[in-house]
Amino acid sequence: MANKKKNVRESALEILEAIEKNQAYSNLLLNHVIQRNSISGPDIGLLTEITYGTIQRKFTLDYFLKPFINKKIETWVQILLRLSLYQMVYLDKIPDRAVIYEAVEIAKKRGHHGISGMVNGILRAVQRKGLPSLEEIHNPIEKISIETSHPKWMVKRWAEQFGLEKTKEMCEANLLAPLQTARVNMTKASVEKVKQMLEDEGYEIQYSPLVPESLRSLKGNLAQSQAFKNGYITVQDESSMLVAYAMNLTKNLNILDCCAAPGGKTTHIAEKLNGTGKVISLDLHEHKIKLISENADRLGLNNVETRAMDSRQVSENFKGESFDRVLVDAPCSGLGVLRKKPDIKYSKTLQDLQSLQTIQKSILIEASRLVKPGGLLVYSTCTVDKEENEGNVQEFLKEANDFEEYPLQLTEMIQPLVNNNRVQIFPQDFGGDGFFISCFRKKGKN
């Protein structure tokens, strides 16, 4: 018999269970389940909201549920309670009785009668007695951890690195829905023309105050637009767009992008070169290299060359000191993108941060050998962590004494955030990803 298709809440339960078990990525799972269960129209939005919202608020929801659960329950039951309570607390449009009814039906299908009765009892008790107060948590780290659903070690680490207030702001900002932005391919059309194109397609678009070639979508997924298919835009976060600025691009440069897939920054750089020079784009994984080429083709760029390579050995594969600019947009802990990938909050560990730092350092040192005297090396990550970002800069400068820090030239609004030739962007700064950028110049002639 064919598999029976699941409705929105059953699908949400399926995705959340898989994430809890295998640490699979939410965005990939979501797309897969939407297709398999033929979820369409507004139900896609509801499924996305319930899934991401429940992941985002996991610790808070568990704190709310705890006083109402007085025995050990199976993981799927806990998840069903979480996703139901998420709708009751955070979504206005769905009446509580509908949420409870659905939860009980799912529990009946999945478990025995006792479980559906228990689910009903717990959710009704929460409805009757109200939520436990978060004010009862007195330790400030624990309070931020539960209130904004971030692991305690992460909150503690950030508080030590950036102070409690900034940490609280960051954790709160991580709960907000991400802003969708796209970079206009200026080799094809002006920002004004592309804005009009998207509006003609029914999108609600604003100019960005931050990056001149960026457009912001207030309604609608830009990746599904005709403008995207025809190579007029690339969906990209505005913080990521700043990296091409840090590279101080002029025409006819020879550029190496060491960690390039899926090609967001490579294609931005290639667009800025406007048909001149060359960008050689590397990535460890063959299947990811294909994504770079596909993006370059879609955008009509003919100055991008791709190769699968481990950049920890990059200097063995190219003639020394042959690039004007080298970019290391390093594999990182990703703590700046928790709004878009909330499951990372629970899966990353301190050990991950440490091993990533080692990889980043070896890529930086190797890549630095290929920079021409007077050329620039840009190091960036989409993370917020002082030890990972600043720590790597210090380590690099200690080892590569033929390099010096070079002043970052970003856009007008971002420039004031630059500190000591480096920038750490927080998600609360302007609604973009948390991001780190620094730039080094190889000593010698220009």
Ligand SMILES: C[S@@+](CC[C@H](N)C(=O)[O-])C[C@H]1O[C@@H](n2cnc3c(N)ncnc32)[C@H](O)[C@@H]1O
């Ligand atoms: C932050 S992502 C790059 C994003 C990309 N620059 C963009 O703007 O679209 C880091 C990339 O580094 C790649 N990577 C990880 N280890 C690597 C290595 N040793 N050598 C080359 N690439 C590596 C990963 O596959 C991943 O695609």
